[in-house]
Amino acid sequence: MKTCLVVDDSGVVRKVARRIIEAMNFHVIEAEDGEKALEACNCAMPEAVLLDWNMPVMDGYEFLGNLRRMPGGDVPKVVFCTTENGMDHISRALSAGANEYIMKPFDRDIVAAKFEEVGLVAAPFQETSESDHPDQII
Numbered sequence: 001m002k003t004c005l006v007v008d009d010s011g012v013v014r015k016v017a018r019r020i021i022e023a024m025n026f027h028v029i030e031a032e033d034g035e036k037a038l039e040a041c042n043c044a045m046p047e048a049v050l051l052d053w054n055m056p057v058m059d060g061y062e063f064l065g066n067l068r069r070m071p072g073g074d075v076p077k078v079v080f081c082t083t084e085n086g087m088d089h090i091s092r093a094l095s096a097g098a099n100e101y102i103m104k105p106f107d108r109d110i111v112a113a114k115f116e117e118v119g120l121v122a123a124p125f126q127e128t129s130e131s132d133h134p135d136q137i138i
Contacts, residue, residue: 002120003027003044007037007060008052008081013104017050017081020108024121034058038066045072048120050111051098053082053089061096068097077118081106 004026006017011032018028029046031037035058037049049067053060060080067073080093081102090101099118102110115121 001025001027002048003029003046004048004050005029005031005037005040005046005076006050007031007034007055007063008050009033009055010052013052013081017106017111020111021048021050023108024112024115034060034063034066037063038070041067041070041073041076045070046076048115049076049078050081050102051078053080053084053093061093064093064096064098077115077120079111079114079118 004021006014006021006028008014008017009032014030014032018030021028026048029040031040033055038058051060051064060082064078067076067078077099078097079100079102080098081104083104085103093101100114102114112121116123
């Protein structure tokens with residue numbers, strides 16, 4: 001089972017993200033700031049990180065720079081999830097090594113789509129309609 005580290009100073013956001021990501025068959029670890037997130041990565045490097053930008057102690061941007069310099073820190077797929085929606089923030093995050101960017105508020109479909117885009121999950125199962133199978137007897 002893949003692991004996702006959810007890093008956000010809001011307990012509510014972490015709880016919502018945990019429910020969404022666990023439903024996608026990930027083991028979820030939480031951290032309320034970048035410093036605690038780095039400690040978690042030192043213990044076991046996750047496959048995915050859902051990362052807030054604005055946090056006390058160490059913000060998401062600083063965490064990302066530190067993560068990418070760690071041994072194995074190039075492995076996790078990092079998806080920023082923040083209210084910072086300016087193009088300067090987005091380009092800065094991507095330049096620092098983020099793989100994708102989500103605006104808050106988010107929902108299950110948005111997280112699943114971004115995780116699919118970065119290769120963390122396969123495309124969701126698509127139900128086919130009856131017209132997709134003309135030879136099907138109804």
